[in-house]
Amino acid sequence: MLRLAVTEPGTPEIFRSIQGEGRSAGEVRTFVRLSGCNLHCTWCDTPYTWNWHGTKWPHEKDRPGAPHKFDPDAETIEMSVEEVAEAVEALPAPGVVLTGGEPLIQEAALAALIARLKRDNPALLIEVETNGTIAPSAALGEAVDLFMVSPKLAHAGDRPALALRPAPLAAFAALDSTWFKFVVREPGDLDEIAALAERFGIPCERIMVMPEGTDGATLRTRESLLRGPAEAAGYAWSDRLHIHLYGDTRGT
Ligand code: SF4
Incomplete structure (x- = not known):
């Protein structure tokens, strides 16, 4: 069984859209959002998964007397691998994005889903978005065409010992199918990325930098501040197209 997020109670967050960020930005993809995360980033844009x-x-959206909290019973749905596969196949696209939350928490079921999808469509591109804290099994490493790994910088507010785990990061760095996507807010974040890349052996040529933000104005402000220095450091840049197109909404 897989535990998924929902767009509304009882409706799994499985949808087809344009990938808004990372290496396949602009491509049509079918998305599956899994629920549950082992980190707790203060600016997380999917807190309804954890x-x-x-x-x-x-969380940054906490207000006095009204913390930004969610009901797990209302926000999750359990589905079999077959049910998820059939829902994905009903929304055909060249590739599928398995995202979260943190998908690798459910690695065994995730691997079963990928095998099921590839059985019917061997050409289907499989992309997994992960925070990089759990190393993929050898089988998962072979089955996935693109890992977008997003290690968290200090501004995310996670304990470094939880968020930056040497063995998983080294395992991802050793996979040619992995790109690293760092979320940035200010120029000092680029220094932090450089230090992490050196510490964990992350290849500079597979680093993308993406502004944090859930509205277009914030993304553009941070882009104007950070894209130039990121480019000078040799990093690729990622926008968040889905925010510009649809705003901060579920199922897009
Ligand atoms: S790792 Fe991702 S899903 Fe988990 S809390 Fe951080 S931003 Fe949210």
Whole structure:
């Protein structure tokens, strides 16, 4: 079984759209958003996958007396691998993006889903978006065409010992199918990326930098501040097209 996020209670967040960020930005993809995460980033744009009522995690959208919390019963749905595969195949696209939350928490079911999808369509491109804290199995490493790994910088507010794990990051760095996507807010973040790349052996030529933001104005402001220095450092740039096209909405 897989635990998925929902667009509304009872409706799994499986949708077809334009990939808005990373190496396949602009391409048509079918998305599957899995629920659950082992990190708790303060600016997370999908807190409805993990920031449950009764937990202590702070979030930037917390307000006095109204923390930005969610009901896991209303926000998740359990589906079999076959049910998810059939929902994906009903929305055909050249590739599928398996995202979250943190998809690798459910690695065994994730691998089964990929095998099921490839069985019917061997040419289907498989992309996995992950925070890089869980190393993929050898089988998953072979089955996935693109890992977009997003290690978290200090501004995400996670404990470094949880967010930056040497063995998983080294495992991803060793896979040619991996690109690293760092979320940035200010110029000092680029220095942090350079230090992490050196520390964990992350190849500079497979680093993308993407502004943090859930509205177009914030993304453009950070782009004007950071794209030039990122380019000078040799990093690729990623926008967030889906935010410009659809805003900060689920299922897009
Ligand atoms: S790793 Fe991703 S899904 Fe998890 S809390 Fe951070 S931004 Fe959200």
